[in-house]
Amino acid sequence: MTETLEKYIPKAAVAPVFELIRIHHVHLKIVNERVSRHGDYRKLPDGAHQITVNANLNQYRFLMTLVHEIAHLxxxxxxGRAIKPHGLEWKRTFQVLMLPLIRPEIFPNKILPLLAIHFKNPKATSDTDARLSLALKQFDPPNDKNYIFEIPMGGTFRLPNGRMFKRGNKRVKRYECLEIASGRIYLFNPNAEVEFIK
Known part of the structure; x- marks a missing residue:
C-alpha cells in the first residue's frame, strides 16, 4: 500500500496517511476521473469502508481528497450517521486529520498560507475556495480547460456533458451564464473548469 501511495501523494505524507488507512480499515480504490467528484466514501453492505479517489488528481489535491473522505468515515x-455530511462534526474531524499534514515537507510554501485559511472553516470541496483551487491547479498536468473567470465576457464555453453557455456578468461571487439551448441563466463559481470555444 505504501508503494501505491507514493505514486499519488507527497512522500513525507505516506507514513501518516498509511497509518490513517490502517487504523480505520479503509479499502482505498483509485479510479478513473469522474467529472462530478474528486472522491467519495461509502460503507459497503459487508461493513467495509471504501474510499475512492480519482487517479488524475495532482499529489496535493489527491492527499486533501483522501483525508476529506477519511474524515467522513x-x-x-x-x-453517528445522523450528522450532515459536511456539517460541523465533519469539519472538526477534517481539521484534526489534516493539521499534522499542513507542513512544508508536504505542501509547497506558497500553498501553506492558503491551506491555513481554508482549514479555519473547510468547505465541502476545495474547489469552492477560489484562491486555494487556483494555487493547486498550478500542479495539475496541462489541459485544455479554462476557469469561468478566464472566459471573456460574452465568450462561449462547453461543459463536459456538452451543454454550451455564454459568459455574462459577475454577481457578488459567481458569474451569470446563459445556456444557449434553453435561454436560461445559470450561476457558475469563478473557478469552475470549462472548455472555451474560440
Whole structure:
C-alpha cells in the first residue's frame, strides 16, 4: 500500500496517511476521473469502508481528497450517521486529520498560507475556495480547460456533458451564464473548469 501511495501523494505524507488507512480499515480504490467528484466514501453492505479517489488528481489535491473522505468515515463513526455530511462534526474531524499534514515537507510554501485559511472553516470541496483551487491547479498536468473567470465576457464555453453557455456578468461571487439551448441563466463559481470555444 505504501508503494501505491507514493505514486499519488507527497512522500513525507505516506507514513501518516498509511497509518490513517490502517487504523480505520479503509479499502482505498483509485479510479478513473469522474467529472462530478474528486472522491467519495461509502460503507459497503459487508461493513467495509471504501474510499475512492480519482487517479488524475495532482499529489496535493489527491492527499486533501483522501483525508476529506477519511474524515467522513471517522465523523460517522464518532458522531453517528445522523450528522450532515459536511456539517460541523465533519469539519472538526477534517481539521484534526489534516493539521499534522499542513507542513512544508508536504505542501509547497506558497500553498501553506492558503491551506491555513481554508482549514479555519473547510468547505465541502476545495474547489469552492477560489484562491486555494487556483494555487493547486498550478500542479495539475496541462489541459485544455479554462476557469469561468478566464472566459471573456460574452465568450462561449462547453461543459463536459456538452451543454454550451455564454459568459455574462459577475454577481457578488459567481458569474451569470446563459445556456444557449434553453435561454436560461445559470450561476457558475469563478473557478469552475470549462472548455472555451474560440
Amino acid at each position: 471517522v465523523a460517522f463513526q464518532k458522531y
